[in-house]
Amino acid sequence: MKLVTAVIKPHKWEDVREALETFGVTGMTVSEVSGYGRQKGHTEVYRGAEYDIALVPKIRIEIVVDDEDAEDVVGIVVKTAQTGRIGDGKVWVSPVDTVVRVRTGDRDSAAI
């Protein structure tokens, strides 16, 4: 199994969720996060005082999938979340040893 983690622009979150649901992803963990990449935040001006706002709001999606689905899920996220402008985010895949469904005790693929 793989853990697919995607950090995307907040306004793309609904599109990504719909696309993943259509593909057959049944669950995910989503959080509001902040961070920065190459774009290094933005500037706000209050009464002439400039503030560098280093952290930009993002949505982080975490999905555990079977090995063979990982590439497809990554592809869907990249295709849906892409605007072509700086700050679109990142997607990465990491290995997962074990998954247990708390309600039933089902393990691994049965628990996804």
Place this chain on the structure above:
Amino acid sequence: MDGYYAFMLVATALVLMMTVPALALFYGGMTRSKSVLNMMMMSYAAFAVAAIVFVLWGWSMGWGGDGAGNGNGKLIANPFDMFGLDGVSHINYIYVVFQLTFAAITVALISGAIADRVKLVSWIVFVPVWLTACYFPIAHNVWGGGWLAGQLAKGSTFAQDYAGGTVVHINAGVAGLVLALVIGKRVGFMKEPMKPHNLTLTMIGAGLLWFGWYGFNVGSIVFTPDSLADPAAFSEQFQGETGVTFLNTTIATCAAMLAWLIIERILHGKATSLGAASGIVAGLVAITPACGAVSLVGAIVVGAVAGGACAAAVGLKFKVGMDDSLDVVGVHLVGGLVGTLLIGLVSTSSAPGGIDGLFYGGGFSSLGDQALAALFTIVWTGVLTTVIAFAIKYTIGWRVSAEAEVEGIDSDQHGESAYDLHSGLGGGSSSPSSVLAKSTVTEGANA
């Protein structure tokens, strides 16, 4: 007369609203989320203290003198002549309360210069001392028949201050300047972001200030002896003059808001909501002394110059490293000076004030009188506020501890936090300031 009396009841309530809650909202939104309650409390507490002091000896010091409220031509009046409104007739009480609300907002305005870092007890000690040493004497000299009014009246013209350019705004601005310098910077000033935490509060506050300002300016009408003697003349002055002051107040404010937004757009690329709120207040400040002295064109000039000048002035504190936190100097001192001095240029005899400024063929006499009144206020309040500020600094002290300031003055001084950000998930935004706010709330809850 009955109509005028009813109007004064409304005008007085409107000016009360300017401090509680309008100024508290305007300032509160501009502070960080960990100090908004303290900021608002400075206005609320100032009002309560000012009101008590005003009826005990403020009215006597401002409008007393010979015991009948006719002025005495001296620098100060006896606080005990009419102590506790002794000898003041009940039908004059509304004028006392009207002036009371002016004293309260003036001292409350100062709090913006020292946001986030002053002990409540020190503020509550400062308020009555400053009112007694600075506000009541300046009001006495400008409005209450004191020495300055006597000096200026000797010339062909006299200084015009319809509703408080000197008494309220230059006065508060100078005091704010002195306190910001004596009390010093907030921890992290110019190193950490200290951006406004809730500009919707500030926008509401600015709007309510604008609304209340009609009581402030229009309610400041003073009737001529002729009007008081003749009901028809009274009615004519009342209706004619209030229309002018109401309209001038409106038009100058609009001009100032637009001027501020244009300057901002040119200097920084965007027109901001804080710029609009600030422009509104800058325009209202500048038209305060001038609303009865200028024509419609004059009001546009006063507003536009004030909006532009204040928008440029608020950035200066960073150049000199002075933490006038919410720009009391940049808005009230600069705006008050703009309004007070522009009267010398653009006042017209066609306005209720009846004096021509330089541009209307009146020569330099009006400008000289205006400058003298402004200078008198700056020197008097500058000197005495410095004395008071150091006296408090070396006795009870001004500041909360650096640790309390960083954790949040709301928690330290009041044991409260403004926003409960732990009720449920998903409600918080992800901006850095709200992350800081969350940690403040955590500490507040554990304290």
